Amino acid sequence: MTAGQYIVHIKDALFRSSLMKKAKPVFKEKIKAFDIKSGEKWVIWGPGKAKLMNILGNKYLCDPPLSLQYGKIKGRQLRIEQVLFKGVVPTAHLSARYEYFKDDFDQNCKKFIINNAIGSNAVSYDVATSDRVVNMILYEKLVSELFLEDLQERWVMGLSNGQMRRARLAYSLLKEPDLLLIDDPFLGLDPTAASIISNFLATYDESLTSVVIGMRYQDEIPPWCTHICHVKEEEGVVFQGSIETFHKEIISIKNEVEAASRTLKSNTFTIEDLISPHPWFGKSHHEIIKMPNCVELNYVDVKYKGEPVLKNLTWKVRPGSNWHIKGNNGTGKSTLLSLLTAEHPQSWNSKIIENGAPRRSGKANYFDINKRIGMSAPELHAILLRNVGSKQTVREIISSGFHDASSNNFIPLWDNLDKNKRLLIDMLLTYFNMSTIADSIVFGQLTVSQQKLVMFIRSLVKMPEILILDEAFSGMEIEPMIRCHELLEEWPGTILAVSHVEEETPKCDYTLRLIAPGQFEINDQNNNL
Numbered sequence: 296m297t298a299g300q301y302i303v304h305i306k307d308a309l310f311r312s313s314l315m316k317k318a319k320p321v322f323k324e325k326i327k328a329f330d331i332k333s334g335e336k337w338v339i340w341g342p343g344k345a346k347l348m349n350i351l352g353n354k355y356l357c358d359p360p361l362s363l364q365y366g367k368i369k370g371r372q373l374r375i376e377q378v379l380f381k382g383v384v385p386t387a388h389l390s391a392r393y394e395y396f397k398d399d400f401d402q403n404c405k406k407f408i409i410n411n412a413i414g415s416n417a418v419s420y421d422v423a424t425s426d427r428v429v430n431m432i433l434y435e436k437l438v439s440e441l442f443l444e445d446l447q448e449r450w451v452m453g454l455s456n457g458q459m460r461r462a463r464l465a466y467s468l469l470k471e472p473d474l475l476l477i478d479d480p481f482l483g484l485d486p487t488a489a490s491i492i493s494n495f496l497a498t499y500d501e502s503l504t505s506v507v508i509g510m511r512y513q514d515e516i517p518p519w520c521t522h523i524c525h526v527k528e529e530e531g532v533v534f535q536g537s538i539e540t541f542h543k544e545i546i547s548i549k550n551e552v553e554a555a556s557r558t559l560k561s562n563t564f565t566i567e568d569l570i571s572p573h574p575w576f577g578k579s580h581h582e583i584i585k586m587p588n589c590v591e592l593n594y595v596d597v598k599y600k601g602e603p604v605l606k607n608l609t610w611k612v613r614p615g616s617n618w619h620i621k622g623n624n625g626t627g628k629s630t631l632l633s634l635l636t637a638e639h640p641q642s643w644n645s646k647i648i649e650n651g652a653p654r655r656s657g658k659a660n661y662f663d664i665n666k667r668i669g670m671s672a673p674e675l676h677a678i679l680l681r682n683v684g685s686k687q688t689v690r691e692i693i694s695s696g697f698h699d700a701s702s703n704n705f706i707p708l709w710d711n712l713d714k715n716k717r718l719l720i721d722m723l724l725t726y727f728n729m730s731t732i733a734d735s736i737v738f739g740q741l742t743v744s745q746q747k748l749v750m751f752i753r754s755l756v757k758m759p760e761i762l763i764l765d766e767a768f769s770g771m772e773i774e775p776m777i778r779c780h781e782l783l784e785e786w787p788g789t790i791l792a793v794s795h796v797e798e799e800t801p802k803c804d805y806t807l808r809l810i811a812p813g814q815f816e817i818n819d820q821n822n823n824l
């Protein structure tokens with residue numbers, strides 16, 4: 296490919312998701328002109344980014360028919376690769392990730408990368424049975440630059456979120472695409488892993504691959520991006536061109552959006568209205584202080600095949616306290632939370648003390664443990680998308696949060712909810728501006744930001760004592776995120792929030808930082824411990 300050759304060319308195009316005459320266009324307005332040339336690095340910026348990424352990935356029909364064209368490379372069709380990060384491998388249930396014995400469907404990380412690189416993602420076949428050739432020199436380069444060398448033999452189901460993202464990127468690049476599309480490339484990555492991927496994309500120039508990334512207003516645009524396209528949800532493309540040209544506009548939009556989201560107030564309900572059903576709402580500090588610790592870990596160890604992940608972990612969680620749990624990808628944050636939700640096989644351990652009583656099999660059970668817990672997590676997101684993403688509406692997904700004993704139960708519940716529970720859901724839908732789409736859109740059709748918001752609402756409807764928010768705000772647009780954070784500031788229950796990015800972290804008084812097995816730090820901003 297030669298530099299400067301166009302690879303995507305859009306002219307006066309309207310896009311639709313179906314051939315039906317009545318099908319609403321993806322954007323109200325036509326895209327007048329939009330070109331990507333080989334070797335360029337674009338950021339698609341704003342709430343319409345996912346739609347434009349899908350347009351570039353040829354997911355919609357264009358009208359008139361030739362208004363979207365792709366360039367040819369050395370006489371062959373252009374290779375487009377859209378990297379979709381769907382969390383960890385979706386499993387049938389949350390605990391499957393942590394199980395020791397793996398079934399026939401699981402595979403190691405190396406096989407996962409190679410098998411996915413050679414063909415259809417829908418059919419999983421072994422590399423040896425296909426005549427497609429894998430560029431093993433590129434494979435070695437990718438695993439080395441994406442720090443996957445030590446993970447090649449690891450069962451893919453056991454990969455942490457950040458590790459999985461790097462593995463997915465590796466198999467997409469192994470397909471040697473001419474156009475690489477990645478929405479939210481740094482979502483769920485710790486700062487080190489994010490800079491590894493950012494540096495990698497900055498210098499990645501295999502056959503002049505054009506890189507297009509999707510970013511939200513609040514994200515920092517990587518300095519290596521050469522071009523920007525600002526896209527709104529309904530209107531579509533607002534401006535596009537070199538970043539230098541639009542430098543001023545970018546700064547002023549960022550400031551405007553930030554200021555507008557901070558002054559936004561709900562016109563109907565107050566946060567108090569929404570959280571008043573919580574059993575600890577209105578309780579005085581004096582009463583709360585007398586309650587036993589929600590959770591206590593007493594020198595807890597977790598090992599995988601002899602390799603420690605958590606070692607001698609001691610931690611006391613007071614009722615109503617709010618914790619930021621941090622640590623690099625793979626340091627054991629999800630493992631720790633899975634101990635609390637009893638999804639982990641090593642959860643039946645008297646070193647875990649709940650409400651003053653040691654947890655032992657026979658005494659404690661999974662359902663009682665989960666009655667106290669509401670959760671939003673990448674693993675749950677992947678399972679939701681796979682199991683009910685194309686079937687259940689926003690309202691149905693939120694309603695299933697009322698299942699008492701597990702976050703992993705998606706059986707429809709709305710029809711069986713009493714008046715008060717229905718009213719609470721209606722109030723939350725109004726508060727978070729989701730009423731108009733509550734019954735008309737299924738979960739899988741929502742943007743990632745909306746899906747995260749639905750999962751957040753779902754996690755709190757049953758008013759749990761402990762709210763687990765694992766990466767709950769990564770991928771969320773700034774306005775809904777600020778609303779969620781405002782609500783959390785008044786939330787009476789205990790909050791355990793995992794996040795890699797400061798802006799995405801709700802206000803927390805305490806921090807638990809996992810560093811390495813046996814190494815961790817506990818900080819208390821207000822010296823309350």
Ligand SMILES: Nc1ncnc2c1ncn2[C@@H]1O[C@H](COP(=O)(O)OP(=O)(O)OP(=O)(O)O)[C@@H](O)[C@H]1O
Nearest residue numbers: 393453454455456457599624625626627628629630
């Ligand atoms: N079943 C398993 N078998 C082997 N190793 C596993 C298994 N499950 C998890 N691991 C490993 O344990 C470590 C901790 O994983 P965990 O998902 O808890 O990390 P994390 O801190 O949540 O990471 P991230 O920030 O990427 O989500 C990782 O190195 C992971 O690969």
